[in-house]
Amino acid sequence: MxxxxxxxxxxxxxxxxxxxxxxxxxxxxxxxxxxxxxxxxxxxxxxxxxxxxxDQTLIRIDPDSHQHYLDILDRAPDSDGFRRLMQARPPWRT
Known part of the structure; x- marks a missing residue:
C-alpha cells in the first residue's frame, strides 16, 4: 500500500x-x-x-503636511520637461 x-x-x-x-x-x-x-x-x-x-489604507498626516501636499497639487507645472511635452505633436496628428 x-x-x-x-x-x-x-x-x-x-x-x-x-x-x-x-x-x-x-x-x-x-x-x-x-x-x-x-x-x-x-x-x-x-x-x-x-x-x-x-484600497482601505488610511494615511494620517499632520495639518501642515496636508496643506503642503495640497499646495503642490495646486501649483501649475513648470519645468523644461513639461514644456517639451506640451509642445510635442500629438501622435494622432502625424
Missing amino acids: AAKPARDPQTRAVNLRMREDLRGLIDRAAKAHGKSRSDFMIEAARRAAEDALL
Whole structure:
C-alpha cells in the first residue's frame, strides 16, 4: 500500500462550488500560465485581497503636511520637461 504524501501542516483545504463554464475558464487561464488550478486561484485571490486591503489604507498626516501636499497639487507645472511635452505633436496628428 502506497503511503499518502505528507501535507503541509500550515495549509488548509478550501472547497468552492462554481459553474462549469467558470471552472473551464480558470483551467484555461491556469494552463496558459503553466500553473495548476489551485495555484492560479490562490495567486488571483491573494492579489484581489491585497488590492481590497490597500484600497482601505488610511494615511494620517499632520495639518501642515496636508496643506503642503495640497499646495503642490495646486501649483501649475513648470519645468523644461513639461514644456517639451506640451509642445510635442500629438501622435494622432502625424
